[in-house]
Amino acid sequence: MTSWLRTFGSVTLCLLLCCLVVAEASSAGDSVCWSPSISSCTECLRRGPQCAWCFKEDFLDGAGPSQRCDLPVKLLRRGCGPEFMEQSEIKVEVNATVSSTQVSPRDISITLRPGSEASVIVAVKQLERYPVDLYYLVDVSASMQENLDHLKTVGVALSLRMTEHSSDLWLGFGSFVDKPVSPYINVHPSKINNPCSDYEIRCRPAHGFHHVLSMTGNMSEFTRVIKRQRISGNMDTPEGGLDAMLQAAVCQRSVGWRPEAKRLLLLMTDQPSHLALDSRLAGIVTPHDGLCHLENNVYTGSTRMDHPSVGQLSDKLLENHMYSIFAVEKQQYQWYEELVRLLPGSYLGKLGLFQAPNLIELVVDAYKRLLSEVAVSVSVEDKAVSRYWVSVSPLCPNGSTAKDQSCSGVQPDQTVNTQAVSKHTQD
Numbered sequence: 001m002t003s004w005l006r007t008f009g010s011v012t013l014c015l016l017l018c019c020l021v022v023a024e025a026s027s028a029g030d031s032v033c034w035s036p037s038i039s040s041c042t043e044c045l046r047r048g049p050q051c052a053w054c055f056k057e058d059f060l061d062g063a064g065p066s067q068r069c070d071l072p073v074k075l076l077r078r079g080c081g082p083e084f085m086e087q088s089e090i091k092v093e094v095n096a097t098v099s100s101t102q103v104s105p106r107d108i109s110i111t112l113r114p115g116s117e118a119s120v121i122v123a124v125k126q127l128e129r130y131p132v133d134l135y136y137l138v139d140v141s142a143s144m145q146e147n148l149d150h151l152k153t154v155g156v157a158l159s160l161r162m163t164e165h166s167s168d169l170w171l172g173f174g175s176f177v178d179k180p181v182s183p184y185i186n187v188h189p190s191k192i193n194n195p196c197s198d199y200e201i202r203c204r205p206a207h208g209f210h211h212v213l214s215m216t217g218n219m220s221e222f223t224r225v226i227k228r229q230r231i232s233g234n235m236d237t238p239e240g241g242l243d244a245m246l247q248a249a250v251c252q253r254s255v256g257w258r259p260e261a262k263r264l265l266l267l268m269t270d271q272p273s274h275l276a277l278d279s280r281l282a283g284i285v286t287p288h289d290g291l292c293h294l295e296n297n298v299y300t301g302s303t304r305m306d307h308p309s310v311g312q313l314s315d316k317l318l319e320n321h322m323y324s325i326f327a328v329e330k331q332q333y334q335w336y337e338e339l340v341r342l343l344p345g346s347y348l349g350k351l352g353l354f355q356a357p358n359l360i361e362l363v364v365d366a367y368k369r370l371l372s373e374v375a376v377s378v379s380v381e382d383k384a385v386s387r388y389w390v391s392v393s394p395l396c397p398n399g400s401t402a403k404d405q406s407c408s409g410v411q412p413d414q415t416v417n418t419q420a421v422s423k424h425t426q427d
């Protein structure tokens, strides 16, 4: 039985815990360990961490297998040497070949028997400067025209400003509007290709999500791509932001997220977002499958699947080590305030105008805030998840042991020690 303990912190850390159950052959014992039904070592050891199994061949001269299971002292008294005893064993091994500057140790393997537990200390250290990937996910519905214009000047300036905090900044870009089906868009033939024809402007068809620019450190390339973007149009007020966020998070290869970078997903919109179940209006009832559906950089699941639920999106962001930043206009602040509470590792910024200086401040503030929070969380990936119980308690630099499992206000170069206790519970 192998279980992986994965921890997410301000540092992406992966710590491996392997819990093995030792198994073998058969016999009898005492009040705690003994039971007439025991016929194998596995069954014996399962009775508790104090039980031992004697595998000496001629033990008790052919007595029943249940006689082989007992407390070690009793087995010894009846002539079974310690070298013939299989007993509860707890082993904690640190794999020193896997080094990490942020989390140590990084790879730990723990052998546990049912009922036993082990505790390890993991130290998480903030680095001064990380590489940063920032993906702009921009609502390109008609009302966003001006905001899109402002974005053209952001790239270079932001990259200069971030040199204080980051070793290198890469930017990416994607756009979204809404599900391109009625009633979210006007399906009149003249409007499908140019939803803005009433205003005598030429704009592009509505789309669920287009991935436009993969992560790049070339800021002139970013500016060039933004200049080419055109707005689109749709009918209803809310947009498909959450649908697009999920694709941007899970389509790792297309977006080109760097494994070692801090990943920021910035959603820019002036409207609320559709939620799961909203697309029933369009007859779309299939829940989102949480997977990437990009073909030639176009999201193809938009009209087949519902918007993801907030919980599903939250899981995917955590799984892909992503921080989300919401840049929304003042009027929508309240709506997103509620949402951000449900998404761990997210930050909400109120923008009067989406002008370059405002956006840059927002990103820098969010980055500093999100990185000063160290949270270690654990997920056990094992078929027998319910057999493992893991608790995590950090000791914050200010001396408090955080009950909510996170420390805030952690400065670069400070270390947060976290105790992780894992226990193999009885089945």
Ligand SMILES: *[C@@H]1O[C@H](CO)[C@@H](O)[C@H](O)[C@H]1NC(C)=O
Pocket: 095, 096, 097, 098, 107, 109
């Ligand atoms: C330690 O980690 C390395 C790299 O992941 C792996 O190849 C090696 O097998 C591990 N060693 C042990 C004892 O688990």
Ligand SMILES: *[C@@H]1O[C@H](CO)[C@@H](O)[C@H](O)[C@H]1NC(C)=O
Pocket: 218, 219, 220, 221, 224
């Ligand atoms: C950066 O992008 C610009 C514009 O697309 C291109 O002309 C230039 O060659 C790129 N620079 C590098 C180093 O790739």
Ligand SMILES: *[C@@H]1O[C@H](CO)[C@@H](O)[C@H](O)[C@H]1NC(C)=O
Pocket: 396, 398, 399, 400, 402, 406, 407, 408, 409
């Ligand atoms: C220490 O930090 C924790 C978590 O960030 C916070 O909840 C607590 O109030 C702080 N305690 C002191 C004494 O500053």
